[in-house]
Amino acid sequence: MTAKIVIGLDGTDTGERALAFAKDLAARMDACELIAIYVIEWSPFTFQTAEENAQRHKRREEEIALAKSRIVDPAIAALTDAGFKATGLVRHGDVAETLNRLTVENGASQIIVGRGSSDGFAKRVFGSSTQSLVMHADVPVTVVG
Amino acid sequence: MNNRSTFWLTSAVAAMATSPLAAQEAMGIDEKVNQAFASLTGPFVSLIFAPFPGTSFPWIVMWLVVAATIFTLYFGFVQFRFFKHAIQLVKGDYSDPNDAGEVSHFQALATALSGTVGLGNIAGVAVAVGIGGPGATFWMILAGLLGMASKFTECTLGVKYRNEYEDGTVSGGPMYYISKGFNELGLPGGKILAVVFSIFCILGALGGGNMFQANQAHAQISGIVGDYPGWITGIVFAAVVFAVIVGGIKSIANVTEKVVPFMGILYVGAALIILLVNYDQIGWAFGQIFAGAFTGLGVAGGFVGALIQGFKRAAFSNEAGVGSAAIAHSAVKTKEPITEGFVSLLEPLIDTVVICTMTALVIVISQQLIIDEATGNYMLNEAGTAIATIDGNSGVSLTSAAFASGISWFPYVLAIAVVLFAFSTMISWSYYGLKAWTYLFGEGKTSELAFKVIFCVFIVIGAAASLGPVIDFSDAAIFAMAVVNIFCLYFLMKLVKKELASYAARLESGEIKKYSH
Numbered sequence: 001m002t003a004k005i006v007i008g009l010d011g012t013d014t015g016e017r018a019l020a021f022a023k024d025l026a027a028r029m030d031a032c033e034l035i036a037i038y039v040i041e042w043s044p045f046t047f048q049t050a051e052e053n054a055q056r057h058k059r060r061e062e063e064i065a066l067a068k069s070r071i072v073d074p075a076i077a078a079l080t081d082a083g084f085k086a087t088g089l090v091r092h093g094d095v096a097e098t099l100n101r102l103t104v105e106n107g108a109s110q111i112i113v114g115r116g117s118s119d120g121f122a123k124r125v126f127g128s129s130t131q132s133l134v135m136h137a138d139v140p141v142t143v144v145g
Numbered sequence: 146m147n148n149r150s151t152f153w154l155t156s157a158v159a160a161m162a163t164s165p166l167a168a169q170e171a172m173g174i175d176e177k178v179n180q181a182f183a184s185l186t187g188p189f190v191s192l193i194f195a196p197f198p199g200t201s202f203p204w205i206v207m208w209l210v211v212a213a214t215i216f217t218l219y220f221g222f223v224q225f226r227f228f229k230h231a232i233q234l235v236k237g238d239y240s241d242p243n244d245a246g247e248v249s250h251f252q253a254l255a256t257a258l259s260g261t262v263g264l265g266n267i268a269g270v271a272v273a274v275g276i277g278g279p280g281a282t283f284w285m286i287l288a289g290l291l292g293m294a295s296k297f298t299e300c301t302l303g304v305k306y307r308n309e310y311e312d313g314t315v316s317g318g319p320m321y322y323i324s325k326g327f328n329e330l331g332l333p334g335g336k337i338l339a340v341v342f343s344i345f346c347i348l349g350a351l352g353g354g355n356m357f358q359a360n361q362a363h364a365q366i367s368g369i370v371g372d373y374p375g376w377i378t379g380i381v382f383a384a385v386v387f388a389v390i391v392g393g394i395k396s397i398a399n400v401t402e403k404v405v406p407f408m409g410i411l412y413v414g415a416a417l418i419i420l421l422v423n424y425d426q427i428g429w430a431f432g433q434i435f436a437g438a439f440t441g442l443g444v445a446g447g448f449v450g451a452l453i454q455g456f457k458r459a460a461f462s463n464e465a466g467v468g469s470a471a472i473a474h475s476a477v478k479t480k481e482p483i484t485e486g487f488v489s490l491l492e493p494l495i496d497t498v499v500i501c502t503m504t505a506l507v508i509v510i511s512q513q514l515i516i517d518e519a520t521g522n523y524m525l526n527e528a529g530t531a532i533a534t535i536d537g538n539s540g541v542s543l544t545s546a547a548f549a550s551g552i553s554w555f556p557y558v559l560a561i562a563v564v565l566f567a568f569s570t571m572i573s574w575s576y577y578g579l580k581a582w583t584y585l586f587g588e589g590k591t592s593e594l595a596f597k598v599i600f601c602v603f604i605v606i607g608a609a610a611s612l613g614p615v616i617d618f619s620d621a622a623i624f625a626m627a628v629v630n631i632f633c634l635y636f637l638m639k640l641v642k643k644e645l646a647s648y649a650a651r652l653e654s655g656e657i658k659k660y661s662h
Contacts, residue, residue: 044237044249047402049395050256050576053248053476058313060246092246101242 002031004108008099008133009038011071014114018144019075022112026084034086036075037102038067041129042092064090095129100137110140174376178606183614186621193621193628201446205624206456209466212631213291216298219638220645224293224490230652231487238659239484247478250488257473257489259405260354260573261496263566265462267412267559268361268541270504272616274514275539276531277454278444278523279430280437282505284455289497292465293490298634301486301641302326303471304479317475318577319468319630320346320584326637338633339584342468345625346581347596349469352615352622353461354574355600356607358567360615361541363608365563368542369556379608383601385568390575390597398572405569408562409500415558416503419551423510430509443522445530457620460627462501463493467623468630472577481657483644504544511547513538575600 007022009015019036026032040063048056072088079086091098103111113130134141194203217224233239234250273281299319306325307317320339327335363378388394420427433442438455441447464470470489477485508514515524515533523532531539538546541563548555575597582596583589607615651657 040246042246044240044245045251047255047259047406048248048252049398049402050260050473050476050573052395053252053256053473054316054576055314056246056248056476057315057478061313063246091243093242098242098245 002033003029004033004035004106006099006103006106006108006111007034007036007075008095008111008113009036009071009075010114011038011067012114014144015071016114018112018114019078021142021144023079023082023084025112032084034079034084035102035106035108036072036079036086036088037099038071038088038090039095039098040064040067040090040092041095043094060092063092096132096136099133100139104138108139110142111137112142112144115143115145174374174609178376178609179611179614182606182610182618186614186618189625190617190621193624194617201453202449203453203457205628206453206460208631209295209460209624209627210288210291210456212466212627212634213288213295216294216634216638217291220294220297220642222294223297223487223645224290224494227487227490231491233659234484234488235491239657240660242660244478248476250477250479250484253474253477253485254488254491255406256476256573257470257492258495259402259569260469260473260577261462261464261492261570262405262409262500263570264358264361264541264563265458266496266500266504267544267563267566268364269458269462270501271508271540271543271547273454273458274505274508274532275534275543276445277451278437278442278514278532279433279505279509280435280439280441280444280448280451281455281458282434282502282509283438284452285459285501285505286498288456288459289463289465289493289501292459292463292493292497295466295631295634296463296470296492297486297490298638298641299466299468299471299630300474300489301483301644302634302637303475304477304482304485305640305644307475315476316580316583318346318472318580318584319626319633320581321475322471322637323629323633326640327633329640330636332636335633338629342626342629342633343581343584345622345629346468347578347585348622349467349626350574350578350581351600351603352619354469354577355571355603356610356615357619358570359604359607360610362564362567365541365545365560368545369560375609376605377608379605382568382571382608383604386571386575386604387597387601389572390600391594401565401569401572405565408565411558412562413500413503415548415552415555416507419507419548420503420510422551426510427506430506433509434505443517443520443525444532445525459493459497459501461620461623463496464623465493466627466631466634468626469574469577472580473573481644481648483641483648486641486644507551508543508547511550513543513547513550571604 005022005026007019022034026034067090072090076086076088089102099111113133115130130143193205196203235254237249240249273285302322303317306322307315308321309315320343323342324335324339359379359382363375366378367373385397389398436442437451439448441451444450470492474485474489479485513534517524526533534543536546545556545559548559578600579593579596586592
């Protein structure tokens with residue numbers, strides 16, 4: 001049976017280390033499929049101007065295209081070149097919630113993420129996406145420092 | 146406009162304001178602007194507010210209320226039957242997670258609300274209660290509840306017949322649903338009516354969405370820092386609005402959009418505190434509202450006067466039937482246009498039934514309106530046109546005085562709130578006006594710039610003119626939009642009914658399901 005592993009990309013160095021760790025792990029397994037996911041932080045409960053709303057669909061497409069070309073596609077290329085079976089996804093939403101939902105939907109058995117690089121006041125008050133994922137995920141989560 | 150030029154402009158204006166000669170001259174400019182404006186807009190205003198022959202009842206008020214009542218009956222009290230569903234939609238219970246990143250129901254509602262919650266709730270209510278007495282509040286609430294059905298009708302159509310362009314942007318609103326809807330039904334004249342609506346929408350954007358806001362923002366600021374010429378406030382406001390809508394300085398608009406909701410919450414919170422402190426008088430205040438609604442309690446025009454004021458201010462505040470909200474709501478991402486109709490019906494509820502009522506209760510409880518103890522009726526001012534108030538206040542200054550009687554420093558917070566509300570309403574209406582403008586003259590940089598410059602010029606005129614002519618023109622322009630919009634909605638409402646029947650059946654059968662989040 002093929003095991004599926006989700007890698008949460010965040011476009012930072014720790015995300016890269018999570019990718020490297022996932023490669024290392026997958027290499028030790030017989031059949032493994034890697035799913036690299038980048039979640040664009042977004043909330044349906046923000047306030048926007050009418051003009052922003054009118055252009056939202058266009059901006060969303062641009063954001064997805066940018067995330068694909070800058071972060072997800074290079075990661076998939078690196079994984080495929082190394083001989084792994086890999087697919088990529090870009091989604092908007094709450095990072096922890098979306099990663100968990102996509103993991104369950106795709107039948108993956110674990111999530112590998114970077115420690116996260118957010119720092120300062122917001123992190124102290126609200127905690128990071130990684131913390132939230134570890135607390136609420138339905139599958140085991142590996143956090144790479 | 147860059148920061149440096151804004152600085153020089155403000156400095157120059159401040160320098161002129163400090164010179165006594167310049168100030169005298171400036172007052173002269175204000176007066177001239179006022180006179181010219183009043184004589185230009187007079188005939189238009191008279192036509193819109195013409196009374197039924199032999200009565201003092203303006204036909205336009207009846208037009209709005211009859212429409213709201215017809216929509217309420219035609220859709221079987223949709224505002225109550227689908228109220229819970231509307232809340233579920235705003236919460237995102239029925240939103241497809243794969244649509245994340247698109248405009249949500251909440252965002253469309255919040256954007257539309259930031260265009261309507263504003264001075265209508267603060268100054269408009271004070272005008273209604275100041276002229277029509279506490280009884281006006283009763284009619285305002287009733288108009289708000291009925292108006293929910295008007296809003297439902299127009300916003301469903303707004304989404305159903307919006308234009309979606311190849312680049313992914315959308316444009317919607319009455320001009321689109323009138324022309325496309327009439328075409329679909331095989332009715333003639335859709336295009337002409339859409340053009341007439343667009344003309345009125347531009348006037349409404351310049352009037353209620355602009356001049357009234359600038360005027361009342363100036364009244365509030367000058368009430369705190371002392372009297373100074375209105376055109377100075379106008380120029381400063383125009384410069385900032387210009388920077389946002391022409392200069393593309395989105396950060397100002399973004400900050401406003403984020404601060405305004407908190408101001409709204411702060412405003413309602415302050416009203417609640419005043420009501421809680423005076424909880425023993427709430428019963429009396431409601432007594433005044435009910436008694437005034439049917440007897441008038443001595444106000445000019447009796448209970449009909451209270452009714453006219455209540456209905457007028459409610460319509461001006463929540464814009465139900467006017468068509469503006471259909472422009473704001475049309476950007477939502479949904480496969481079912483009617484869902485946005487359900488969401489939009491919350492707008493008059495929040496705007497009128499909750500926020501306007503809060504303002505009215507605070508004004509009544511603060512006893513700013515003078516009661517003749519011998520009769521128990523309200524005393525009129527010398528001209529006999531409005532209720533006499535303790536310091537002769539009217540409009541936003543009446544609301545300010547009412548809040549100050551409970552929380553002494555609140556006028557300062559209110560001044561900031563008024564300026565921000567005025568600003569966010571202007572930004573919203575500049576967009577509504579622009580959409581109507583581009584519908585008429587086509588999309589293009591020069592055409593758009595022309596409208597935006599005209600919009601900024603009207604900010605200065607609005608701040609300089611006195612309240613009377615500005616409020617008359619603002620009302621007339623907004624109601625003129627409703628004349629065309631509602632006329633067309635009568636023809637198009639059967640399309641909405643079809644959508645409603647289909648959606649309700651699928652919701653009942655379980656075909657439309659909640660997404661588990």
